[in-house]
Amino acid sequence: xxxxxxxxxxxxxxxxxxxxxxxxxxxxxxxxxxxxxxxxxxxxxxxxxxxxxxxxxxxxxxxxxxxxxxxxxxxxxxxxxxxxxxxxxxxxxxxxxxxxxxxxxxxxxxxxxxxxxxxxxxxxxxxxxxxxxxxxxxxxxxxxxxxxxxxxxxxxxxxxxxxxxxxxxxxxxxxxxxxxxxxxxxxxxxxxxxxxxxxxxxxxxxxxxxxxxxxxxxxxxxxxxxxxxxxxxxxxxxxxxxxxxxxxxxxxxxxxxxxxxxxxxxxxxxx
Numbered sequence: 306x307x308x309x310x311x312x313x314x315x316x317x318x319x320x321x322x323x324x325x326x327x328x329x330x331x332x333x334x335x336x337x338x339x340x341x342x343x344x345x346x347x348x349x350x351x352x353x354x355x356x357x358x359x360x361x362x363x364x365x366x367x368x369x370x371x372x373x374x375x376x377x378x379x380x381x382x383x384x385x386x387x388x389x390x391x392x393x394x395x396x397x398x399x400x401x402x403x404x405x406x407x408x409x410x411x412x413x414x415x416x417x418x419x420x421x422x423x424x425x426x427x428x429x430x431x432x433x434x435x436x437x438x439x440x441x442x443x444x445x446x447x448x449x450x451x452x453x454x455x456x457x458x459x460x461x462x463x464x465x466x467x468x469x470x471x472x473x474x475x476x477x478x479x480x481x482x483x484x485x486x487x488x489x490x491x492x493x494x495x496x497x498x499x500x501x502x503x504x505x506x507x508x509x510x511x512x513x514x515x516x517x518x519x520x521x522x523x524x525x526x527x528x529x530x531x532x533x534x535x536x537x538x539x540x541x542x543x544x545x546x547x548x549x550x551x552x553x554x555x556x557x558x559x560x561x562x563x564x565x566x567x568x569x570x571x572x573x574x575x576x
Contacts, residue, residue, distance in 0.1 A: 363545040368552060371545050381553070388519055388530040389557060391447055395454025396515035400508055402455070403462025410463070411470040411496065412488060428460045433521050445526040454518030458511045465510075469503040470496050505569050512561050520554065531557070 345365050351357040352364035359367065375381035410417035432439075436453050443452040473496055481491050497504075523532025531554045538546030 359544075360542075361544060363548045367545040368549045371549050372553075375549075384530050384534055385553065385557060387447075387527070388523065388532065388554075389561075391450050391519045391522070391530065392454065392512075392515045392557075392561070394447075394451045395458070395518055396511055398451070399455040399458035399515060400462055400511050403459045403511075404466050404504065404507075406459075406463045407466030407470060408492065410467045412492070417467065424460060424464055428464060432457045433517070436518075436521050436525060440522070440526055449526060450519055450522030450530075453522040454515045457518040458514040461514065462507055462511060465507050466500075466504070469500045473499050501572070505565070505572075509562060509565055512565065513558065516554070516558050 349365045352359050440449040443449040520532035523530040524536045527533045531550050535550035
């Protein structure tokens with residue numbers, strides 16, 4: 306096995322640690338892939354021998370066949386593009402607005418105390434149940450769907466971001482104040498840099514929340530999108546269409562999540 310120059314310069318113990326860590330990572334990925342393969346194979350076998358009712362649960366081969374049909378005529382790309390665009394809009398707007406409000410609350414302790422009970426109540430409300438009302442207020446189409454995605458993610462972003470900001474070590478804040486730092490300098494030089502990891506975690510969570518909002522909105526008013534495919538499949542009792550929509554949705558959400566994870570790794574690697 307070839308050893309690069311960097312590994313040669315490190316201690317043997319550390320090299321062994323790195324190799325074991327890489328080996329463990331490969332093992333985990335291998336087990337994950339194997340689990341998916343076994344699950345799909347078992348699903349297909351049980352469907353073929355009649356143990357699973359294909360009318361209710363379809364089968365992997367039927368889902369793949371339907372996906373290829375949608376792929377051949379390009380329809381699937383239209384639905385994916387619509388849902389991804391709505392999700393990105395809701396995700397970006399909800400995350401940015403939520404973090405900005407969290408910064409304002411950190412900046413003004415009085416305002417944070419006034420708004421605290423209202424934020425708690427808003428966070429407890431079932432936003433998906435209020436989706437029809439939001440559609441009426443915001444309008445049908447992409448605007449209403451994006452607003453639903455924003456409402457689902459923004460309150461949790463505010464609460465999480467504010468809690469992260471106020472929990473930065475008070476000693477560090479006092480040290481900056483002793484050097485004459487103003488509030489803006491404390492925010493930009495300490496609070497935000499100290500919470501980069503936490504903000505990235507908020508972003509990861511908001512990906513899933515934004516997808517939830519978009520799919521719920523598409524259930525109600527859209528004529529395109531992955532949510533529309535799922536609800537239409539249920540209405541016409543095409544469970545293969547429903548399952549295909551679910552699989553495509555999972556892949557899209559996973560790709561977006563991995564994209565954020567890649568950006569996170571690149572950020573930390575440059576630190």
